[in-house]
Amino acid sequence: MTHKVDVSDGYGLGSLKDGKPPDATDNANYFCEYAFLYHQMDMLEDAHRTGAYFNAITWNPASFKDKVVLDVGAGTCILSIFAAKAGAKEVFAVEATDMAIRGRKIVEAQGMGHIIKVLQGTVETVTLPSKVDVIISEWMGYLLLRESMLDSVLIARDRFLKPGGALFPSHATLYLAPVGAAKACREKQQSFDGERQHWEDFNGTMRKWYGTDFACMRDEFLEEQRKYYLQTGMFVNLSPKQLVGDGSPLLRLDLLTATLEDLKGADKPCTCSMRISKDTQIEGFVGYFDVDFSGSKENPAKEEVQLTTAPTTETATHWGQQLFGFYPPLQARSGDTLKGTIWIKRQKKNHRLLHLEASFELGQSGQVRDKREDSWFVD
Structure with a gap:
């Protein structure tokens, strides 16, 4: 060389x-x-x-x-x-x-x-x-795919891995789980509400002292603040008791067969169904991942190991979980199913950051009581 x-x-x-x-x-x-x-x-x-x-x-x-x-x-x-x-x-x-x-x-x-x-x-x-x-x-980032480093791993696989070769880790799964009481979500809502009042105070001062009315900018200011406070994922380390249902797999990847197009597939949504375990408010949902070290068919791992970032009462990881809030919260009953359809996209300003577009339906026995559509950013 x-x-x-x-x-x-x-x-x-x-x-x-x-x-x-x-x-x-x-x-x-x-x-x-x-x-x-x-x-x-x-x-x-x-x-x-x-x-x-x-x-x-x-x-x-x-x-x-x-x-x-x-x-x-x-x-x-x-x-x-x-x-x-x-x-x-x-x-x-x-x-x-x-x-x-x-x-x-x-x-x-x-x-x-x-x-x-x-x-x-x-x-x-x-x-x-x-x-x-x-x-x-x-290669894993927040919400598994943030940072887009998996792209480089797949390129390395296609350039350098022998037929029958193995990747460690070999598989990855992204999960979503419903969250009940979430202090972080309430604090975000309070901060956003505070910015509403901040705007009124600001514009009142501008009119009183400088004779200039900024009311034409109110909606744009609130849109900025909404994105910052309510539409941005939050780093958290939750405990299992803060979940109101088990995690549901949203995306499964076999690193031997996954393609770059799979990772960039903004036109192909992922779906999952989360079962609600009790009557409660759902204040948001959390994303976390597992990776498995299983080797390949030709070179299998005899001792399989799993690395998980799920909410735990044990030692947390530096990835934590990503929390996304519902504003206002959803009113759920025991036995409800929260069905989600999520597009995991890359942000235009920086392809290593993520943009989620999602729709949710809450209900049971075929009856939908609440629907939500929103988007969140993983910066």
């Missing part, structure tokens, strides 16, 4: 490049954050996350022994190190940011430089000397 020195783009001055860097906009919006150790440490200190990957890899040495492995978005190279510990013959750790420089130091400090080759560049542009047996990656 030919290396070249590039000192013109601010992408790690003087460092060796193995592929192209992200474009400037994508770097500013996304990649640059991962070049900081504090952000990497935040993820590494999530014991549920890091422990699940450690177990999935080291408990399945047969899936890694003497195999060639690709680590997509390697960061500090922790997953590459796990793969080497499990017996991998060679590991290509691909990292787009200058964290690759630190990753090399970490790898060398473990005495694994002869196994792990750290490559700096996007996985879309690096060149590998061979196909690989296994792809490992921690």
Whole structure:
């Protein structure tokens, strides 16, 4: 492989490049954050996350022994190190940011430089000397798909994975669950109501002191505030008792067969049905995900591991859950079904952020008592 020195783009001055860097906009919006150790440490200190990957890899040495492995978005190279510990013959750790420089130091400090080759560049542009047996990656974002890093994993799969190869994780499922009393939703409503009064006070002052009436801007101001307070997902760590029904799968992905078009399918809605367990107000719904480490048919994991971000009374993950509010709340009865049809789209201003458009029906025995249509943003 030919290396070249590039000192013109601010992408790690003087460092060796193995592929192209992200474009400037994508770097500013996304990649640059991962070049900081504090952000990497935040993820590494999530014991549920890091422990699940450690177990999935080291408990399945047969899936890694003497195999060639690709680590997509390697960061500090922790997953590459796990793969080497499990017996991998060679590991290509691909990292787009200058964290690759630190990753090399970490790898060398473990005495694994002869196994792990750290490559700096996007996985879309690096060149590998061979196909690989296994792809490992921690690609999940809020609501599973935020950040769009799965795109890169699928591109790496199509470019580099041998027939019969495995991905760790191999499957992912996005769930929705109904939420009862939610302090965060009520606080958002109170903040929005406060902005209504703020506008009246503002416009009164403008008329009184400056003789200028801003009433023509009232609706646009409230639309801005509605989006900010009521139509933006909230990071939460809920407990199971705050749910008023079990989670229902909205989207299932097999990473061996999923396509980029599946991920971008704004014209194909996802559906789910959530059963309500008691008479209650439904103040919102929450999204969370599981990923499974099952390997492939030809290279199955003998010890399957699951990483879940579901509401729990145990240690929470750094992903938490995403909460979306109903304003006003829905009035539900025990035995009701909340049926949702959701379009998961990418925001036009930044394809790594999400926009949900949804319609819900609440009722039972074929009788619909309430309908809602709304949209939310995952920024």
